[in-house]
Amino acid sequence: MNRSNIYLDYSATTPVDPAVLLAMQPYFTDVFGNASSVHAHGRKAKAALERSREIVAAELGIYPGELLYTSGGTESNNTALIGAALALRKHGKSHIVTSKAEHQAVLETCEFLESIGFTVTYPDVNRYGAVEPEHLTGVLRDDTGLVSLMHANNELGTLNDIRTLGDICRDQGILFHSDIVQSFAKMPIDLSELPVDLASISAHKIYGPKGIGALYIRKGVEIERFQHGGGQERGRRGGTENVPLSVGFAKAVECMQQIREEERERLRSMRTQLLNGLTEKIEGLHVNTDISNSVDHILNVSFDAAKILIDGEALLMSLDTAGLSVSNGSACTSGSLEPSHVQLAIGHDAPTAKSAIRFSLGKYTTGGDIRHAVDIVAGVIQKIGRPAETV
Ligand SMILES: Cc1ncc(COP(=O)(O)O)c(C=O)c1O
CATH class of the missing domain: 3.90.1150.10 (Aspartate Aminotransferase, domain 1)
Structure with missing residues (x-):
């Protein structure tokens, strides 16, 4: 360093942990197969990919099938918001809520959604950047389909109370997305017992490699796919899977758990x-x-x-x-x-x-x-x- x-x-960002680098290395050279190939080389890569998914999913208390690998927090936020919004529109829901203190990856995605006909409301935050429950309840509408509020604010560090905010949404049948990039693995987060439907994470904030992240999509939540291609990631994100980075991501999670x-x-x-x-x-x-x-x-x-x-x-x-x-x-x-x-x-x-x-x-x-x-x-x-x- x-x-x-x-x-x-x-x-x-963080430097890659030497143990992460070591864990990734064989997957650039020896175990180089395409994880979607059916032959032995492919199966070996696929096994590593799925093992890594199990490790990252376990950290969040979710099923591996609920974890979609992406290129990072930005793509996870785009996928969550655009994917959910497009699916919700079919059910007549076109109102989205997020806060003024979110990361640009959420705010600019919301601007894009506004440009294609969605309405977005930005409730106030308190002096530390947190959304209070009354800020949220005051802006919800009959056609609100999605609320996106981050866990730890990346500039301030302040935490939103995602349990209370998520409960408000769940009570009204509204999907709740949280960008948990800054708190993921740094503090224990068990999504199985939180009212969160979608959550974004990234590896390079926890001494993992840049260029990989993931999106938690709770089982049953509908996401319209917008990256078309092969049937990778259960048909939700076309593109050859990045096995070395997924192995590095999982190793980074394990290292965080230890310390x-x-x-x-x-x-x-x-x-x-x-x-x-x-x-x-x-x-x-x-x-x-x-x-x-x-x-x-x-x-x-x-x-x-x-x-x-x-x-x-x-x-x-x-x-x-x-x-x-x-x-x-x-x-x-x-x-x-x-x-x-x-x-x-x-x-x-x-x-x-x-x-x-x-x-x-x-x-x-x-x-x-x-x-x-x-x-x-x-x-x-x-x-x-x-x-x-x-x-
Ligand atoms: C809260 C938050 N969300 C999203 C991102 C974007 O993540 P990535 O750099 O993996 O695209 C960051 C990184 O700066 C972040 O701090």
């Missing part, structure tokens, strides 16, 4: 150290993560523009130059930094939104990294921050 910068961007409990505690304690360090050294810090209701590895802060002005572009560049890799959720559009839609959704004005920093910790993060990161952030804020009244 490149140690030149301190890496606190594990929510963006999960102690790792969660370690991450929680380092996040506290980070928060305490930042609060001690920097004034005007705004904590955007609901610390008591969040995944353990994310801390999101911003700086109240009414007190201190931080130039968002200068912030990210200066942190990088000073040796810290973090992100802030802003999108770079036509050369200028657009504030993160999540920061705006939780009520920040644009300058405060642009000053956000997302720290996301992982298994190679050390206490020393945290101490160093605190010093770097404090130094950069001192250098580029301007008291609001001088502007």
Whole structure:
């Protein structure tokens, strides 16, 4: 791993675990058969594919047949929303609900669905990015067919109460999809006892390879297929199956299971150290993560523009130059930094939104990294921050 910068961007992606790399290797070379071929080479590949599916499915408490492999979280979200929406339209349901704080893979898919005739409502979120039950009940309609609300917010770390939100949907016969990419395998999630019909996951957030994810489709849920081709993935996604990556995905899940409990505690304690360090050294810090209701590895802060002005572009560049890799959720559009839609959704004005920093910790993060990161952030804020009244 490149140690030149301190890496606190594990929510963006993680390095592949060496054990995952080792597990995948034979499936690129020795066991190279096409999993759909009926001969011995194909059968060997198929066996590995299905074994991996069993492992990933078991992590979620679901049947292997309910797990559709995809190319990642983005494709899983597209498949869930477009596939379910097209199927629901046949039953006269054309209203969809999602929140303003979802990942772009959900929001842009919803924009596409609007362009082909669906109606989408975006309920408010609270100041930590969570949808409250009353936000949801207030927007449901007779023709609502699908609700999509994420588990852990990828920028803030805050958790939605998917049990309560899913129950509301189930009571009204509405399908409930959840993007659980950021919490999957990092905390135990048993979908067999949650009111969730569709759930998206991705391997590269848990030290697995990039380019593979999966969608949980509860048995009996109708999804209109839109990737046509061969009959792979039970006829739901044409295309030669990616056996090496599926093996890597399963290995990554097993590695997470082995370290999960102690790792969660370690991450929680380092996040506290980070928060305490930042609060001690920097004034005007705004904590955007609901610390008591969040995944353990994310801390999101911003700086109240009414007190201190931080130039968002200068912030990210200066942190990088000073040796810290973090992100802030802003999108770079036509050369200028657009504030993160999540920061705006939780009520920040644009300058405060642009000053956000997302720290996301992982298994190679050390206490020393945290101490160093605190010093770097404090130094950069001192250098580029301007008291609001001088502007
Ligand atoms: C919450 C969430 N959903 C979806 C995605 C997209 O996943 P992938 O990169 O596997 O397409 C991400 C990754 O950034 C994410 O954090």
